[in-house]
Amino acid sequence: MIHLGVNIDHVATLRQARLGIEPEPVKAAAICQASGADSIVAHLRQDRRHINEKDIELIKKSVKIKFNLEMSLDSEIVGIAVKIKPDQVTIVPERRQELTTEGGLNVSGSLAKIRSAIGLLENKGIDVSLFIDPDLKQIDASFLSGAKMIELHTGKYANAKNNKEADFYFKELAVAASYASKKGIKVFAGHGLDYVNTQRIIKIKEIEELNIGYAIVCRALWVGLGNAVREMRKIIG
Ligand code: PXP
Numbered sequence: 722m723i724h725l726g727v728n729i730d731h732v733a734t735l736r737q738a739r740l741g742i743e744p745e746p747v748k749a750a751a752i753c754q755a756s757g758a759d760s761i762v763a764h765l766r767q768d769r770r771h772i773n774e775k776d777i778e779l780i781k782k783s784v785k786i787k788f789n790l791e792m793s794l795d796s797e798i799v800g801i802a803v804k805i806k807p808d809q810v811t812i813v814p815e816r817r818q819e820l821t822t823e824g825g826l827n828v829s830g831s832l833a834k835i836r837s838a839i840g841l842l843e844n845k846g847i848d849v850s851l852f853i854d855p856d857l858k859q860i861d862a863s864f865l866s867g868a869k870m871i872e873l874h875t876g877k878y879a880n881a882k883n884n885k886e887a888d889f890y891f892k893e894l895a896v897a898a899s900y901a902s903k904k905g906i907k908v909f910a911g912h913g914l915d916y917v918n919t920q921r922i923i924k925i926k927e928i929e930e931l932n933i934g935y936a937i938v939c940r941a942l943w944v945g946l947g948n949a950v951r952e953m954r955k956i957i958g
Pocket of ligand 1: 728730764791811813852872910911912913914932933934935936
């Protein structure tokens with residue numbers, strides 16, 4: 722069964738719209754946990770535009786399922802991860818002006834830095850996944866970095882303008898997933914997945930986990946967060 726990781730960043734985005742205390746991400750995490758999520762995902766950005774350090778402390782303390790912290794390789798953030806000890810971190814690239822994580826990591830371009838971060842984090846008992854584009858060169862570099870798990874960026878597939886483009890990017894993901902799996906790397910996927918485009922992604926048998934945020938938080942406005950998670954859980958099986 723494919724695992725479902727629910728990214729709750731945009732619960733915090735709503736809170737930050739008024740710089741208040743509601744809605745609380747930790748409450749959202751509890752509802753996701755009770756509604757069939759296998760893990761809670763949150764991205765502690767350097768600019769703290771949504772999730773903050775207090776949120777991740779509370780999530781770590783109260784959630785029983787896997788806590789997957791998304792983060793850049795910024796030294797302050799790596800230090801926070803080492804202190805809070807989520808079950809897993811997913812290393813992502815981060816640019817200040819971006820609306821969301823726009824592309825995968827350039828692992829080959831910063832191999833030494835990534836290798837040493839993996840060493841440091843794994844030493845503390847934290848699993849490390851690298852968020853990369855479905856590009857065989859990046860998978861080779863991830864293998865060289867010592868990463869045991871990767872998350873394939875599904876954004877191009879999710880944002881395809883027509884069926885032909887979607888087919889092309891779907892094949893790219895399927896090839897990348899099979900290539901990584903043959904190298905012994907665990908394969909996860911995410912970004913831009915929704916209640917429609919996820920139905921095809923689950924056909925890629927090497928994918929063990931999907932991380933989905935925006936679509937679930939949007940759906941929660943109409944049906945409630947628990948139902949939004951259950952509906953996605955039903956789709957992914
Ligand atoms: N996986 C990673 C690594 C991400 O950075 C994000 C966005 O924060 C997601 C999954 C979830 O993407 P979305 O919010 O588009 O579902």
